[in-house]
Amino acid sequence: MKPQVIRELSTKDLGERLEEEKKQLARLKINHAVSPLDNPTRIKAVRRDIARMTFELCNRTKVQAAKNDNQ
Numbered sequence: 001m002k003p004q005v006i007r008e009l010s011t012k013d014l015g016e017r018l019e020e021e022k023k024q025l026a027r028l029k030i031n032h033a034v035s036p037l038d039n040p041t042r043i044k045a046v047r048r049d050i051a052r053m054t055f056e057l058c059n060r061t062k063v064q065a066a067k068n069d070n071q
Helices: 003-008 011-034 041-070
Strands: none
16 A cells, blocks of 8 residues: 555544554464465565554654644
């Protein structure tokens, strides 16, 4: 998932998508442990997507906190 797409999601949608991606990563890891995946780089891609989403959520909370402090 590209950063631009992540930025366009609402905070609620981003949180839901993040949970889905975490579940998918867990499934991929389990499947890979049982039998090798056809595309093991998918694990890496999902892990990076999770990191991008987490980063965006943290930034949004920091911006919101800064706005509340200024008021």
